[in-house]
Amino acid sequence: MKILTSIKVVLPYFKKYKNILFLDLLCAGLTTVSEMVLPLILRYLSNVGMYHFNDLTLSLILRLAFLFIILKIIDLVAGYYMTSVGHIMGAKIETDMRADLYSHLQTMSDSFYNETKIGVLMSRITNDLFDITEFSHHVPEEYFIGGLKILVSLFILLNINVKMTLLIYLMIPIMIFFANKYQRRMKNAQKKQRVQVGNFNSSIEDSLLGVRVVKSFANEDIELEKFEDQNNKFLDIKEEYYKSMAGFNTVTKLFDGLMYLILILTGGYFMMKREIEAGDLLAYVMYVTSLLNTVKRIVEFTEQFQKGLTGIERFEEIMNEKSDIVDSENAVEIGKVQGQIEFKDVTFKYEVDTENVLEHFNLKIKPGGNIALVGPSGAGKTTICNLIPRFYDVNNGEVLVDGKNVKDIKLKSLRDNIGIVQQDVYLFSGTVLDNIRYGKPGATDEEVLRASDLAGATEFIEKLPEKFNTYVGERGLKLSGGQKQRISIARVFLKNPPILILDEATSALDNKSEQIVQESLEELSKGRTTITIAHRLTTVQNADEIIVMEDRKIIERGNHEELMDKRGRYYDLYTKGGLLAG
Incomplete structure (x- = not known):
């Protein structure tokens, strides 16, 4: 039933290429x-030569040779098509499935990614x-050829x-029965292997991305120990798989030998009784050999078949995951946003919390208003900002x-009108130009330059080796924190959203960089509804309203002067250094 389910999953992808198939x-x-x-x-040539020698002429031999040449040409042309176009069809199906999977992952909510390792998804x-290409090409082809050979051979034999034929064919279902046990073990081991590959990738990714932390604590030995543990688990699963495969191959070889033994005993016996001619036995041996090779080919393909099935099953697992953040049936475009x-x-x-982060929470922000959220870590500030673009x-x-x-409101319409500058800036592997233009794909170079000017980023960009075409490195590792932050601000300037969320955008910067970036943020906030999560209270003094x-x-709540006059919690925080923990 699982095999049928997997076939149903991949069948729609075949429909697109049914003519090629x-x-x-x-x-x-x-x-x-x-x-x-x-x-x-x-068979015909042998029997003529042995029993009707006078009929064996050069003309007959040439006619048979010509027939063979014609058949070989057909075989070569058809084989070329199968190997090239057939495999390309499989690659296209793999590409389509990968595109659907990636597209589906783009729709998943933050809660899904909180629970799933990126390495596993990769x-x-x-x-x-990878194995979908071979699976998509070979499953219909190999089983069609195998079925055809078994039926044609049965008819001829x-x-x-x-x-003799009944004895030979009786062995096939018995062989399949015993081999099936090892097949199931191979499939289970293959699935474990795929799961472990995902965990292994995730572990390696985590360690390599945090290599600076590892070195700073001199914990290389700990990371090597983790790696060895994952590596050995992978080896154990491989051993389980190859033992099952060895048992599978041993069973098939055993029955292969039994079939030839039957052929020697019965063939010799029937020749002795004059019930079979020498040419017939020669043809019989060739067909049985072809039959056994077909079975072996299917057996050898079983490993690829199991890999393909495992890949399809794991593909289906992700595709069956549903996002909890989707457009409602009556969702509409938001239109021109006032803010x-x-x-x-x-x-x-x-989901992981037992207590509410917000409870009966009320807050109203007027269009174009500039408010700041301040308070210790865990107070709910970031949660408020996450709920506006529907991350949750x-x-x-x-x-x-x-x-x-x-x-x-349609998700794309909502998020198109919201710009977010975060403390942890993410830059994509590419150039400075690529990363700024990400805020508005298709923007002209002039628009990118203007956004860069507004963000105060052009000055340092012009000093880079290749200016706007400078490669920033993975996650922007070639740039300083302040430089990355200004590029992220330029990206939002280019997007030009009516609603702006600043999530502790300067808390990780040194004083000099913070001052430069703060000026850029103040320019960015003009004319927009702005919500600022503040780490340093000095950065929000000019806010219309400060929410403590x-x-x-x-x-x-109130502006800076009002809250200072109240001499309450904000006053205490501000006079004690104005720096919040978290």
Whole structure:
């Protein structure tokens, strides 16, 4: 049933290439017929030579040779098509499946990625689908050829000697019965292997990305120990797989030998009884050899078949994962955004939390308003900002943008109108130009330059080796923190959203870089509804309203002067250095 389920998953991808598949199977049939005519030619030639020698003429030999040449040409042409176009079809199916998988992953919510290792997903996208090419090409082809050879051989062999043929064919289901046990073990080991590859990739990725931390703590030995543990687990699974494969091959070879033993005993006996001619036995041996080679080919393909099935199963597992953040049936485009944001009686908690992060939370921000959220780590500041672009959905209550519930706005439309500058800047592997233009794909060089000017980034970019075409390295490792942050700000300038979220955008920078970036952020905030999560209170003094949060609720609100006059929690934080923990 699992095999049938896997076939159903991949079947729709075959429909797109059904014409190629039909021609591939036609060519497979032609190569099979061409191959199976040779024993008949030799049988006829042998019997004529032994029992009707006078009929063996040069003309007959040439006619038979010409027939063989024609069949061989057909075999070569059909074989070329099968090997080239057939494999290309498999590669196209793999490509289509990978595209669908990647597209599906783009729709998944933050909660999915919180629970799933990136290395595991990378393995699903790459390794698990590598074998789809061979599977897609060879499954229909190999089983079609195998079935055709078994049936044609059965028909011909029954015409030569019924008793011998029944004995030979009786061995095939017995062989399949015993081999199936090892097949199941191979499949289970193959699936374990794929899971371990994903875990292994994730572990290596985590270690290499954190290599500076590893070196700073001189913990190379610990990382090597982790690697050895994962490596040895991988070896154990491989051993389990190869032991199963060895048992599988041993069973098939045993029955292979038994079939030849039957052929020697019965063939010799029937020749002795004059019930079979020498030419017939020669053809019989050739067909049995072809039959055994077919079985061996299918057996050898079983490893690839199991890999393909495992890849399809793991593909299906991800495709069956549904995002909890999707467009509602009646979702609409938001249109021109004014920038009013309202939290109305919002209650929210993360899946892993036992307590609510926000409970009956209310907040209203007027269009173009500039508010700051301050408070210790865990107070709910980042959660508030995550709920506006629907990275998560509220459990109760509503988040409104311009009076519309964000759940009723199309996700792309909502997020197109929101710009986010985070503390942990992510730059893609590529050039400075590529990373800024990511804010507005298709933007002209002039638009990128203007965004860079507004972000205060052009000055340092012009000093880079290749200016805007400078390669930034993986995650922007070739740039300083302040430089990366200004590029991320330029990216948002280029996007030009009416709503701006600044999530501790300067907290990781030194004082000099912070001052430069803060000026860029102030320029970016003009004319937009801006929500700033502040680490240093000195950076939010000019906010229209400062929201002080503690214990996951608002405890104070007002502008800087008002809060200082109150001499409450904000006053205490500000006069004690103005630096919040977290």
